[in-house]
Amino acid sequence: MTKKHKKELSPDQTEELLEVLKERFEKNMKRHEGFEWSEIQTKLEANPEKLWSLHEMESTEGEPDVVGYDKDQDAYIFYDCAAESPKGRRSVCYDRAALxxxxxxxxxxxAMDMAASMGIEILTxxxxxGLQEIGQFDRKTSSWVQTxxxxxxxxxxxxxxxxxxxVFVYHNGAESYYAARGFRGSLKV
Incomplete structure (x- = not known):
């Protein structure tokens, strides 16, 4: 009988992640002008599985941050905001069929399997x-996007x-992979 992986952080991991996210949020207010960290933290604390996904984004060096708000779903939108494609998600082909x-x-x-296992979606x-409108990203790397x-x-x-x-959009065989190509994810909380 296999043990199901629990997608929840320990109290210490939660506290550490919330501190990292808060610090990044405060350093990059131009990404989310008018938003209040206390409201975002309340949402995060009420959604431990989403916190786990953000931890996965952080541990693969994605540097997730709030970039918007979906009024219809009453959800804050997080994207990977690392300057380059996340280091812990490079050298991957596009999807399972390609692999x-x-x-x-x-x-x-x-990329698609990795994103699914993290509980996130690859950016369209x-x-x-839209991400490139709030900063300059992937100036040395590239990122798979939903195809x-x-x-x-x-x-x-x-x-x-x-x-x-x-910003350029290119094509490649889905089975290709490169050390400088990864993917960026999104998560709604």
Missing amino acids: ESRKKYKPENS EEQYR PADIRERGGAIFCDRRYDH
């Missing part, structure tokens, strides 16, 4: 472009980066 299609030199994981192209089904059905996947002060 299984590789005959040799398989990466350890895929639109979300990625439209018609592209994926043909074996491709898309990724984005920022070069020459512009």
Whole structure:
């Protein structure tokens, strides 16, 4: 009988993570003007599984931070705000089908599987472009983004980066992986 992994942090881990998130929130007010940390912390404390996901984002060097608020869902939106694609999520192909299609030199994981195991979603192209409006990200790395089904059905996947002060969208075989390509995630709390 396998033991189910509990997606909950210890009280010490919770306290440490909340302190890190609060400090980042206060240092980067331009990302979330008009928001109050106390309201966000209350939401986080009421959602231990979401806190666990934010811990996963933090432990893979994503530097999650609040970037918006969804009024319809009454939820704060967190994105990975690390300057470059998170170090702990690089060298991954796009999804499980791409991983299984590789005959040799398989990466350890895929972006879509990794995101699912963390309880987050990979940014869409639109979300990625929105992130680039509040800062400059991926100037040396690139990040997989959610790929439209018609592209994926043909074996491709898309990724984005920022070069020459512009955001670019590119394509690659979904089975490809590079040391400088990872993915950024989003989470609603």
